[in-house]
Amino acid sequence: MLEKALTGSKKYWTWIFFLLILSGIGTFAYLKQFSYGLGITGLSRDVSWGLYIGQFTFLVGVAASGVMLVLPYYLHNFKQFGKITILGEFLAIAAVTMCILFIFVDMGQPMRIMNVMLYPTLNSVMFWDSVVLGGYLFLNLIVGWTVLGADSKGIAPPKWVKPLIYLSIAWAPSIHTVTAFLYAGIPGRHFWLTAIMAARFLASAFAGGPALLIILALIIRKFTKFDPGKEAVQTLGKIVTYFMITNVFFVGLELFTAFYSGIPGHMHPFKYLFVGLEGAHKLVPLMWASVIMAIVSLLILIFPAARKNESVLAVACAMVFLSLWIDKGFGLIIGGFVPNMFETVTEYWPTLPETLITIGVWAIGFLVLTVLYKIAISVREETAGIEIEH
Amino acid sequence: MYNAGKIIFGLLIFLALVTFPFYNNIGKVSAKPEPKIDTPEIQKLPENERKCVEPKDFMRGEHMQMLNDWRDSVVREDNGIYMSSQGKQFNMSLQNTCMKCHSNKKEFCDKCHNYMAVAPYCWTCHIQPKENKS
């Protein structure tokens, strides 16, 4: 089926070329980082994780969210998602690819990455995270490719793929739970040491991921002959709405516990993020942008009339996505490190090479996504009108 | 065969690239490396004690594995002493044992490593002995 990605319109190739240039710039910046060291980033002794690990965390959520299409179709026989489960699975593949790349660019000794498998350490959450992420990538590749291959021939997919699909449904929450455990099990980082972390991760993932899927579905409808379906988009809109409400609720729980208990260690990170601490307030505008976008998007989403207008829905989804990207891809990580273990404040801000590398990884992810979606859409265009049976 | 011309042309390019190292080096003589062991420290030793930790042949073939084992034993298992097959005891240390005698990294280590085109990363951390530029 890969050959379907090799033929396309001028627009398609321009887009591919654009992404290639961005990833090329990113690769060049990475080579600089490789020889100079991670000192080229804004990271320091006090803030030792930053943009890269934030993107990794956020994208694990995007990867997990594919299940929001797969689950209703396979467990509840929700027919409207039948044609687009593949979009969720392929988004998961692209997202996990980006996750792996972000971990790779964050490593001090990337050439030793296989040490994680050579010396498996069962008590390390990071070991388990690499296991569940690898497994999830594998499951989605097998399931997505097999089902789409069967569709392209107009036949039902082989029976052995069903158990793998059920497994992938159970697997999706696990990848984000384990990723939350990276943070939630660390003593001494008050911002992260919260039992609700995994739940919050899942809520934000199932809001942000489907929001991205809605935008992608609308783009696909605009630029191709394949229509993901009005009903499907609206149902996704409902999913975004409920999970965004849940996510905001969870954040509220965190705020209550921190500020009603009045424990300084619990309040300080929130203060740093939203009003600044000891004169340090680099993240304050970003965090408020995230809050405002969350509120505005919810005001749109909770009214069915507003949500039914697809352009309005698209705007709301873009705001949900950006809001969560700031919250999880940036604030969550930095808030864990500020203030530091000595209750002093060292700020962090990404440098230019760090930003270019980050953009480069996103470009590679979108390249993978574009190629996979091109294949899926070509198959759907060819088989338009034919009823598929999974 | 479809596109026979293109395929054969491609194969030729592939063959040319793969065999590049061979024809590029034809006729060039590389001298066999002869690591020098005549450092002042070794000269100082009495003739019958001028022996390495293990016999020469073993060291030549296995020194890399041995150094790996030493480092795990020292760093991870809290050992300090190596008992050689001859029953002699040595302090397990690249910097303080090996390089104390072989104080000529350039003429000793690098000679073979360069010839074999291997680049062990010992010296990114371990401090090599100061040598007279010669």
Next chain:
Amino acid sequence: MSMNRREFLKIAGISTIAGLGSVSLFSRLQDKTLEAAPYLQNPEAMKARRWGMVIDVSKFRDEDYKKVIEVCHRTHNVPDFKNPKDEIKWIWTDTFKHTFPGQEHEFMPQEIKERNFLLLCNHCANPACVRVCPTKATFKRQDGIVMQDMHRCIGCRFCMAACPFGARSFNYRNPREFIKEENENKEYPARMIGVVEKCTFCTERLAIGKMPACVEAAPKGGLIFGDMDDTNSEVRKALKENYTIRRKPELGTEPSVFYVIGGNGYAVVPEKS
């Protein structure tokens, strides 16, 4: 037997993977058959079941701290980057407020508020850094020392996130360019770019029967080092005779470094020995 190109490629791919896999598996099995190599401990090595340290801050003046830090950092080829962002430190000083966050209050003696405290790895009995390391590059030795295997560290910095004491430093840049050649300790290695390092309680010195470098450099009685499992050890005596505190004991990591804040003696300038 007829076979299309697709099937051929599938079989070729699978057999390549199987071939490579079995080769590496075979070489691993061969490894096992090597006879156990004869490694011994140095008979002079200092042994303990759990090394620990008592820091009597009343014995230190700022110059003493400076000397201890310099001796440690020179002994272990710790680079000096001259900027806090890339900074690497094994042992350093900070105020009471920062050493024991949450413990200070506005009415405490000015002297304690303003005095400096010595900070280093706590060599916790229940170390969070060891728990999170994905490669066992950082691990706990039988004598309680939390050790770091520089050959194995992948530089993920999970241990830096996990350590509640800020004891760990990452080599953000090539450290070798920031160690002056005349300061190099030729008997100890440096580190490479992209690995995490910290205090080791001088395992290399304990192995040859010497006390840690900081203990030797400290004023008499300032740093008491010994076996916490031995009731007759100097550390245990110091712990028995003085009221000591530890950094963030509520987190359950069980630090092995204790502080004597100085009781009545805090204002007395210690005599130099």
